[in-house]
Amino acid sequence: MQPETPNLWQYAPANSPLPLPEGPILVTKKSIHYLSNEGDNYESKESLNLSEIQKYCSQFTCEGESIDSLLSQENSSLLQDRKPFLLLGELANPFQLNRLNLGPMPIFIIRLENLCRTYADALDNRMITPGVHHVTLARSDGWWEKAHMAMATIEQMKSMVTWLNNGRRAGDWKPVKPAEGTIRFENESQLQCPSMDMLHWDGVSETVKQKTPQPTGPSLELKQLMVPIHTKWGCYDSRGKLIRSSLVGQRDFHTNYFRRGSSKKWQDILKIE
Structure with a gap:
């Protein structure tokens, strides 16, 4: 049975950010509304601009009720006043988000x-000692995986980045627009990322040779997306390799990888606008 409120969603810092939602949801203070896509999949070769992203999101409903209707009941901003913001780690966990x-x-x-989700080379010790490793974004040739995207107001975006910066408006985490890779809506909840065995390491970089699964949703214009990245240390560098959070959990990473390598500078792992 799926949790009906954010407070019932599982969360433990040592296992951060898991578990994450398998499908689209609308999180409010007291409820989690599970969404389904009632429209078409916009089988277009063109990437969606902001108004098209908002329109695509408006197709999702909860038991026949639209997202805008649910937002209106909460006296909250409608989709037309929201923009895409990538939630790569804890911010996608309904319990943490609700806090x-x-x-x-x-x-x-x-x-x-x-592109892939990987651990920033930094620790947040507000909830556990020695701390939680937050998740950031890096390029990864041939890789694919599921992630989460919020439709957020500007103030919500600012608040999420401020939280990553331990309550400071200015800090090591910055919101940026990615300038490489592809980000698209995913309508296959069972999509699996490549396994560790599918990663090819040539001593310089890792690549995935297998073919990317067929798209199940349209791509988004990258210039419409914001994502928080760690601009001081970028991400953890495990002897040249990335530690992907979809393959290595929080506890495993801290116990078996952290402090055994160095860091990759953010300028070297992701192009931004």
């Missing part, structure tokens, strides 16, 4: 292509 008291937020499943 920030940001107000209602629709969350959708997206697919990263030639």
Whole structure:
């Protein structure tokens, strides 16, 4: 049975950010509304601009009720006043998100292509000692995986970045627009990322040679997306390799990888606008 409120969603810092939603949801202070896509999949070769992203999101409903109707009941901003913001780690966990008291937020499943979620080379010790490793974004040739995207207001975006910065408006985490890779809506909840055995390491970089699964949703214009990245240390460098959070959990990473390598500078792992 799926949790009906954010407070019932599982969360433990040592296992952060898991578990994450398998499908699209709308999180409010007291409820989790599970969404389904009632429209078409916009089988277009063109990437969606902001108004098209908002329109695509409006197709999702909860038991026949639209997202805008649910947002209106909460006296919250409608989809037309929201923009895409990638939730790569803890911010996609409904329990953690609700603790920030940001107000209602629709969350959708997206697919990263030639990009991956990886651990920042930093620790947040507000909830556990020695701390939680937050998740950031890096290029990864041939890779694909599911992730989460919120349709958030500007104030919600600012609040999420401020939280990552331990309550400071200015800090090591910055919101940026990615300038490489592909990000698209994902409508296959069972999509699996490549396994560790599918990663090819040539001593310089890792690549996935297998063919990317067929798209199940349209891609988004990258210039419409914001994503928080760690601009001081970028991500953890495990002897040249990335530690992908979809393959290595929080506890496993801290116990078996962290402090055994160095860091990759953010300029070297992701192009931004």
